[in-house]
Amino acid sequence: MSGRFITLEGIEGAGKSTLGLALRDVLQAQGLCVVLTREPGGTPLAERLRDIVLTRGEERLSAEAETLIMFASRAVHLDNLVRPALARGDWVICDRFTDATRAYQGGGRGVSAEFIEQLARTVHAGLEPDLTLLLDLPVEEGLRRAARRRADRGDHTDRFESETVAFFERVRDRYLQIVAAERRCERLDALQSADTVRAQALAALSRLLEHRA
Ligand code: Z5A
Numbered sequence: 001m002s003g004r005f006i007t008l009e010g011i012e013g014a015g016k017s018t019l020g021l022a023l024r025d026v027l028q029a030q031g032l033c034v035v036l037t038r039e040p041g042g043t044p045l046a047e048r049l050r051d052i053v054l055t056r057g058e059e060r061l062s063a064e065a066e067t068l069i070m071f072a073s074r075a076v077h078l079d080n081l082v083r084p085a086l087a088r089g090d091w092v093i094c095d096r097f098t099d100a101t102r103a104y105q106g107g108g109r110g111v112s113a114e115f116i117e118q119l120a121r122t123v124h125a126g127l128e129p130d131l132t133l134l135l136d137l138p139v140e141e142g143l144r145r146a147a148r149r150r151a152d153r154g155d156h157t158d159r160f161e162s163e164t165v166a167f168f169e170r171v172r173d174r175y176l177q178i179v180a181a182e183r184r185c186e187r188l189d190a191l192q193s194a195d196t197v198r199a200q201a202l203a204a205l206s207r208l209l210e211h212r213a
Helices: 016-029 044-054 063-088 098-108 113-124 139-153 165-181 194-212
Strands: 004-009 034-038 091-095 131-136 185-189
Touching: 004 016, 004 063, 004 098, 016 034, 016 091, 016 131, 016 194, 034 063, 044 063, 063 091, 063 098, 063 113, 098 113, 098 165, 131 165, 131 194, 139 165, 165 185, 185 194
Parallel strands: 004 091, 004 131, 034 091, 131 185
Antiparallel strands: none
16 A cells, blocks of 8 residues: 555544645645545445434444444445555545544443454554544534534534533543554644644644655
8 A cells, every 4th residue: 555544533523624625635736646535434335324323313322333333334434445545545534533433432432442442453454544633622612613513504413412521521531542652643732723723734744754755
């Protein structure tokens, strides 16, 4: 694989979608082939699994079942979109990846790290992001931004968006633990303006390229 795999992480409303679009535009303007995608989802079948896991239904969905659906969606996405793109030499920018499972299902819901890492090894052994950018901000601000955006679009809340502040605090804490432990990760202060966050993300991409040169 010769492409680069960049993942964007953070609690909801952190600015991942905004940053993903901006990075894609900058990299494309430099002549690179870029695939901007997301998880759960990214391909038609993976998006169907996304609908299942985000929509509030009548039946109980255990934390373990939720984790399995996240990895089922990921397996489909990797096979059909991400691995072929990386093999072509494209840059893949992915809005959330396995760190989201570690943070939401592991940190937020208490699913065991052993269960999650076993699934990660099964689904994407040998494939880790080259760079993970964590957009970090206080939970209250993320929830405020997400609520404003939902109101603008007239969207309903999904299964995650209706979670408590305490849940998102656990998710944020787990993300910060991952960043502290993994050299591929960089924390960006998402309270800054979108332009500043984009500039810092591009600086991190430049460092990645220098390091790999
Ligand atoms: N999930 C999981 O549990 N386990 C997994 O393994 C995976 C996912 C992969 C869907 O994810 C849910 O799936 C997610 C976790 C779970 N649920 N939650 N929470 P998603 O990524 O599709 O949904 P999301 O987290 O809700 O993303 P989001 O709300 O779309 O947030 P965002 O992409 O980070 O933010 P944004 O849309 O770019 O920005 C939000 C608003 O803030 C918008 O109006 C922007 O204009 C504004 N914004 C953006 N940047 C700034 C700055 N810098 N300053 C001020 N305002 C800004």
